[in-house]
Amino acid sequence: MGLASALSTALTGLTAAETQIDVVGNNLANSQTVGFKESGISFTTQFLQNLGLGSQPTATTGGTNPRQTGLGTQVAEIAPIFTQGTIQSSSSASDVALQGDGFFVVQSATGESLYTRSGIFKTNSQNELVTVNGNRLLGYAVDDEFQLQTTELVPIEVPVGSVRVAQATNNVLLEGILPPTGDVADTAEVVDSVVLGDASIPRPDTSGASASAAPVPNEGIVTFGQSDSGGLHAESDVYRYRFAYVDGNGTEATASEERTVTVQGADGNPNNVITLNNLPTVASGEYTQMRIYRTEPNGSNFYRLGQVDLTSTTSFVDSDPAAIDLSQPLDQGALTGNYSYLITFANANGETRPTPLGTSVNVANGRIHLLDLPVPPVPGPGDSFPVYDSVRIYRNLSTDSSTFYLVNEVDPNTTTEFTDNIADSVIKQNAAVNFDGPTITPNTLLTDVLVRDELNFENVF
Secondary structure, three states: OHHHHHHHHHHHHHHHHHHHHHHHHHHHHOOOOOOOOOEEEEEEEOOEEEEEOOEOOOOOOOOEOOEEEEOOEEEEEEEEOOOOOOOOOOOOOOOOOOOOOOOEEEEOOOOOEEEEOOOOOEEOOOOEEEOOOOOEEEEEEEOOOOOEEEEEEEEOEOOOOOOOOOOOOOOOOOOOOOOOOOOOOOOOOOOOOOOEEEOOOOOOOOOOOEEEEOOOOOHHHOEEEEEOOOOOEOOOOEEEEEEEEEOOOOOEOOOOOOEEEEOOOOOOOOOEEEEEEOOOOOOOOOOOEEEEEEOOOOOOOOEEEEEEEOOOOOOEEEOOHHHOEEEEEOOOOOEEEEEOEEEEEEEOOEEOOOEEOOOOEEEEEEOEEEEOOOOOOOOOOOOOOOOOOEEEEEEEEOOEEEEEEEEEEEOOOOOOOEEEOOOHHHHOOOOEOOOOOOEOOOOOOHHHEEEEEOOEEEEOO
């Protein structure tokens, strides 16, 4: 009996697998059948045979489970899967399709109502819409007063070649509730339709650009050398230094902490020189220039002393107390908050649709570096968009993530980077971004008509 039971159990599995293959084969055979819904098959255990009973836990044991073995499987259900299929175009004007839930109601030869998802219809000799099997499509009728009759379903007739009297609309009914506490309207209002954009105007591609917290120079690695001749520094004078990276746009990153140096000498003459060695560089190569700021002798305010090209040297010679530019004080402005950026191309006549720049950047008392900004494309033969000569940068406020204001405008022929340290209170006075961008004109092709959803643009046609 054991061997017979095992063979019988295996046979139920083969029988169930055969049924599954039948179902899959039917699905494949109807892959091109309009309105067909594929079927899914579910299995269940057929029987269970108890070989031993279980026992409950006791004070000294945890109990045992019953010993059971299955005696096979069986098909529990074969059911259609009602998911939305792909809607395809058709050359027949009478073919229709359903989007979403629902069925067409058709009438069989015996008069009963049947349901189908297949929208292949044609007309019979009475100009009625029928299926490929001759079942008539049912719908609501319209009476002589052009009122829709929803009490019963009748065959839908296409009155080809017949004459029907057109009737103009003469009555409009408006239903609603007027609350006694409602306000009385006293001001006219214009309701604007959705703004349609023009896809022929290019949108900046920011996939290669980035926004990140600007690096701060490591002032701790700087070493100072001094010589007792060749300069103008007086012995025992105290100087303070700070360092800041500067990008190709001339904007600076966050300045470092200060380093203090006391002038050393032995001859008592104001002829000392201070050499700054091992100036910090950026490993990623984002910044290639660095500005050095210094105080006056024994002073506390920082002014620009000089600028170093870090690609060619990492040292700077300070020999003159008066070498600082008192008209160039250190800008210590910084940002604190979570910021996002939008980029547009612009010229004197307007700008493009905005494109987000990467992800948001969260900084605390720092600055943000925008790198590899997109370059406006050059219009070629057949292009209708204008030449754009600048890149505009927009940023939100730390207190308002939905409104973006102009931060700066850079020349893409000069640089593709920018370091942002402009306060919210300053940019709030600037122009806000136009999320929709250029709108359609009488010359816009239908295939170029866009509609905006948040910051995504989709073709209408």
